[in-house]
Amino acid sequence: MANITHRVSQQTYEVETPPADASIETLSEYYWTKEAEPHAARRKEILAKHPEVTKLTGHEPLTKWLVAMVVVLQFSVAYYLRETNPFTLKFFALAYVIGATSNQAIFLAIHELSHNLLFKKPLANKLFAIFTNFPIGIPYSASFTPYHQLHHKFQGDEYLDTDLPTRFESIVLLNVLGKVFFATFQILFYALRPMFITNIRFTYIHLLNVVAQILLDLAMVKMWGWNSFFYFIMSSFLAGSLHPCAGHFISEHYVLNKNNVPRRSISATEKENVSPQLLPAETYSYYGSLNLVTWNVGYHNEHHDFPFIAWTKLPELKRIASEFYDPLPQVDSWCRVLWDFCFDDVNTLWCRVKRPGSERHGSRIRGLDKN
Template sequence: MTTITHRKSRIAVDTTTPDASPENLAQLKDFYWTRESEPHVLRRKQILAKYPQVTKLCGHEPLTKYIATGVVLLQFLSAYVLRDTHPLSWKFVAWAYVVGATANQNVFLAIHELSHNLGFKKPMHNRLFSIFNNLPIGIPYAASFQPYHQLHHKFMGDDALDTDLPTRFEAVVLSNVLGKAFFATFQILFYAFRPMCVTQIKFTAVHLLNVMVQLAVDFLVVRHWGWYAMFYFLMSSFLAGSLHPTAGHFIAEHYVLNPSYPATKNADPSTRTLAANLQPETFSYYGPLNFFTWNVGLHNEHHDFPFVPWTRLHTLRDIAREFYEPLPQIDSWVMVIVSFVSGRNIELWNRVRRENETKLSLDEKKKQTEYN
């Protein structure tokens, strides 16, 4: 028994034997709401109780800075080579898709590693190096990513603080085939602008430095290599978060991709209680694309132990195999995108969501006052 409910109808639902008949798999009209704690804290405690040696896997990975530097230099070399090639030519687009997008996805996820202070021992060194890694993205991104991503880990599924969650507006407007195709194509823009619309973070000196360094390098690239080189960086960034194989991880990580758990048969769909059978909130992928993406596919492992670097996530899985093998897995990031766009039962609603504790406590106090 767990409590996964509609916002307006918090009813405990017995989901141990869900009826997955076709008539019950109605299209979702709301998120999977729950008051249960996110699963990673509990599993971390269980793993540490049985395998305390896992703590030795935590810490920075010196190899990260060398690989990340190589990828950044590869992107600058590519921009230089393509500086006289028209951005709409087949050569430019093909190189930007195959090489540029893969490289910039690697850059995005190098910044992700650095946001957990896994590249250097000192946090400030990680922040400064992430600004260097930001350069081939073309727009300042690294300094803002860290605080928003830390909120995602600390308050996973939180209605007000987890900016990885699609907004209600997104879900209402885009939960159809054309809308999902639009979302999958332009998802990098959603991840870039949604956080600023959902919650605000403090603007610091590191943010200012990120902006200044990025604009200075962009200016130098345009002045000495021309606009085509700059377009290469921007196109690479766009394609990295669009219909690209490595971009499948954005959807694969936390969307409920096997919604075999039905909505209960309430007369009014707007107050339907959603059964979730301890619905898994995080999915791991163990395929070859992890080679290009710092093993981000091992996402259950990462959320359980965010201070274990990319080189040791497989070791973590091997040590605690009985905890991870039973969990649902993703076989293909490419098919995740295809299924997301074309699947009737996979919408932007397919995320587990929690009421923000501050808002929830205020709502409950208000209800108690009204009742009394």
């Protein structure tokens, strides 16, 4: 198995993987647990042993200039393709190689902005995110921020962590064709799923995001034509489809391959508390070369442990606290993750750690985005 490696000896699970033709009850259930998510405890231990990591926190001024370069690159390619038929190999190749890679970087720049890691003031980060959003083609940045805050604050919560697949998705997309469909259109699942699970307050930042994006799109269509706008849309779609950089969506929190410990058959409504001895890791880091174009998002355990450390300093965090991170299971290839997720029977949308939530949490999200 190539995509997950253990740097030190880990516990061995004395269980057998269920066959692909096992009953739906055997194959289809999440890792339900009442254990706390691992990041708060590890952060506390790291700070106790390495208090110097607090010096790594704070915004990274360099990032805004790099983001601006990516935005300019996308507009330049859109202008270049203004008279090129979208249904040509040239258009698709540029959209896949340059456009998708750039827009994935833009998605993840908005991720950095959601943690206020480009500017000191939160409002400056929100406004710059609206500018960063332009090559995506549709308004996205204002909604992403509060949903992503929920992902960090309530990781694994069945109601508040909208990164988790729904039971409907997990049932309908269980087989190979379903998983290939999910991997191909995963950007749509991540964009639309939150609206069906948790409501957030619509603020003036959302309105500004929508108005600015629509005005930009209309101006671009009027000056350059529809082909340029379609380049933005195709780039965004491909960025979250079967693209090497899109592997991070699945690699970050899905329990894949050897870490996927088969569960006993339980009822669909039972919230089983998986034993800590059988509970797999639920966040996975990747340290490969694609981090160079994705703001080190592969350092995902490090990011969840210290979400206020900017991308440029995450490798230093790993170096300082290597005894905490080296033993964790790691992802070696985002491309391999996509392949194994689609074609390995044991890997499904059920392979996530979930925690029983409560709709009472809904009241807690009202103050998440006040600007």
